[in-house]
Amino acid sequence: MSNQNTTGHQWRLDWPTGHDRVARAQLKSVPEDFRVEEVLAVADLIPGEGEHLCLCLEKTGDNTEFVARQLAQMAGCRGFDVGFCGLKDRHAVTSQWFSLYRPGMESSDDDFIREVAGNWRVLASGRAPRKLRRGEHSANRFAIVLRNVEGSKAEIDEALNRLGEQGAPNYFGPQRFGRDGGNLDRALKMDPSQLNRRAGRAKRGSRGGRDGSKNVLYFSAARSWLFNEVLAARVSDGSWTTCLPGEPAESAAGPTGPMWGDGGTTATDGQETLERKVVGQWPELERLFAATRMQPERRPLVVKPQELDWEWRGDDILAIRFVLPPGQYATTVLGDSFELEDMSLGRHNE
Incomplete structure (x- = not known):
């Protein structure tokens, strides 16, 4: 799915899954269905x-x-x-x-x-x-209840077992990009030089400081969206669970994707070529990074929930528990197996 907004840009906010979705379910029917416990590092x-x-x-x-x-x-x-x-x-x-x-x-x-x-x-x-x-905490512990689950229990159990063993594509959640990708539109309009730390420190506590905080949010959204686009390309070609030639040595524990920065990516060889090709399709976003001192970083392509456990509470209610590192999205993890309907969306303006 891509969303077109007032700027005329179309932003993809739904990316390919690593596995076939086997069921439909409703998420956040009530706040108590989505519990998060922060664990300090x-x-x-x-x-x-x-x-x-x-x-x-x-x-x-x-x-x-x-x-x-x-x-x-x-x-x-x-x-x-x-x-x-x-x-x-x-x-x-x-x-x-x-x-x-x-x-x-x-x-x-x-x-x-x-x-x-x-x-x-x-x-x-x-x-x-x-x-x-x-990001100073070590993990987030989730206890999530899915309601009105539609699908075969056997297939769902199999999908959850696979999720625990293989993980899911580590996309940033669409909430990071704002309604209809609005944070990305704002990123295109911002002055990226305002993100340089020396300039920002002088304005701390001022109105300029608050504006700078918003700029960081928009810049982060652009960076995250480009990561999602690279990951989507890796999911589409089936390489998202394996390291390619050119994987940076510091991330040799598993495949990673670029958190774009000044200079682009730290990958080399064929992986660098792939990443620059994908990001190069969005020159307006890519240009944001040339004017900052933000160093390129890496993010794992695979997120694997720890301590994954679940239980059925009747025929169509499923309770799932797991732990994720900071910066990983529970809805992204579950969305690899379930087509989720977020019931809280209608309450956002309440």
């Missing part, structure tokens, strides 16, 4: 003393950035002084960590936590020496 990050108060909150109906803004207001600190590891969906029950810069205020932590608990359930708390940053 560093076991000793929370205990002990430090300038940052860390809170693990359970929330429903609020997205991450809204909660961060509310916490900043409650704490009387700048928005920048609230840290978190990743963005979590509004239409779900999620537990995630936030850090707040509160140096020398340990004696009032209990009162502040009680105030926070009036809005969200506080699961744990502690102090840390530094702010939590994006």
Whole structure:
């Protein structure tokens, strides 16, 4: 599927699957059907003393950035002084960590936590020496209920077994690109030089800083979309699970794709040729990277859910549990086996 919007661009937002879909199902019929637990990467990050108060909150109906803004207001600190590891969906029950810069205020932590608990359930708390940053958690633990499942139980069980053994194409989810690819349209209009870190640091906390944050979002969307396009080409030619000649040595553990940067890709040989050919079809996006200092990176082409388990709750209700590394999408994983209808989409404007 490709979506055309006001700029006249058509953005593909649905990419080929690695395996045949064997069933249809409804996702997020209620928020409790989609549970996410954030697991921190560093076991000793929370205990002990430090300038940052860390809170693990359970929330429903609020997205991450809204909660961060509310916490900043409650704490009387700048928005920048609230840290978190990743963005979590509004239409779900999620537990995630936030850090707040509160140096020398340990004696009032209990009162502040009680105030926070009036809005969200506080699961744990502690102090840390530094702010939590994006991607710092080690994993996300998912518990998902699919309803109105249509398909053969035997084929679904077989598909889930295969998913656990072989994994799925590691696409970025379409939510990253905005409605009808709107974030990609905005990326084409932005000044990529604003992404250079030295310029951004001077504007922290200002309106320019907020605009810079949006630019990072749009740039990231462009980078992610180009990765998806390269992965789609690898899925289509059947090479997405194997390393090609030219795979960068640092990613020799498995096949990877480009997170485009200044200079393009670190791949060589035939793999470099393939990646540059795909990205070259979108010169307007490719040009964004020539004006930045963003270094090329790599992302695995295959995502394999860990601790995968499932149970049938009647004929058409399926509960699935698994763990994914940061930056991997549960809906992408399940979408390789199921044609999913996201029931929360109609509630986005509520």
